[in-house]
Amino acid sequence: MDREQKLKAQRETQKRYREKHRDKVRVANRKYKKEHKEEIKGYQREYHKEYREKNKDSLYDREKRWRVSNPDKVKRQRERYFKENKDDIIQYRKYYFQKNKKRLAQRKKEHRTSNPEQLKKEHDRYYIKHKGEILDKQREHRNNHPEIKRAYGRTQCLGLRENKCSKCGSNKYLHFHHTDYEKDEGFTVCAKCHKKEHNKEVIL
Ligand SMILES: [Zn+2]
Ligand SMILES: [Zn+2]
DSSP states (O other): OOHHHHHHHHHHHHHHHHHHTHHHHHHHHHHHHHHTHHHHHHHHHHHHHHHHHHTHHHHHHHHHHHHHHOHHHHHHHHHHHHHHTHHHHHHHHHHHHHHTHHHHHHHHHHHHHHOHHHHHHHHHHHHHHHHHHHHHHHHHHHHHOHHHHHHHHHHHHHTOOOSSOTTTOOOSSEEEEEEETTTTEEEEEEHHHHHHHHHHHHHO
């Protein structure tokens, strides 16, 4: 008898035994499972991992198809997962952000410059949503700085603002940037360049 035949015969014997002593086998199996719970779990995990590794592509496709056809379930799953792991997720996000700060900022910047329309849409949405707050803040700022308020008034009266940004030449959203509020000194800038001017001051 060769090895193959031997094994086959062994399996047959085992099968017959199991059929004959079904209850006994069940009890023994249950006992074994209970006693070797962790071991079995580890083994299953290992097997599962191997199986996934081997069938990566087909599994991925299948999961993707499932996700596409069950958006509600996916949403619920995500929500549940987030709820259960909230602290960990937030912590990880913070960690990830800190670790990749420079790269993320760079990507955001690139995305913005390559999608100016989307950026404008975002700004508009933000403005509509926070209009009240923004106007309040502006008013508060003007009230806290009467010298600026007066200077703005004089800028309009004196017609200091020209029709073109002195930095980039744009003729849209023009402001007058004061280098000295009391002396009405300054130059015309577009909103974008104006922001840059003030950021310069903060950095310096
Ligand atoms: Zn400009
Ligand atoms: Zn200014």
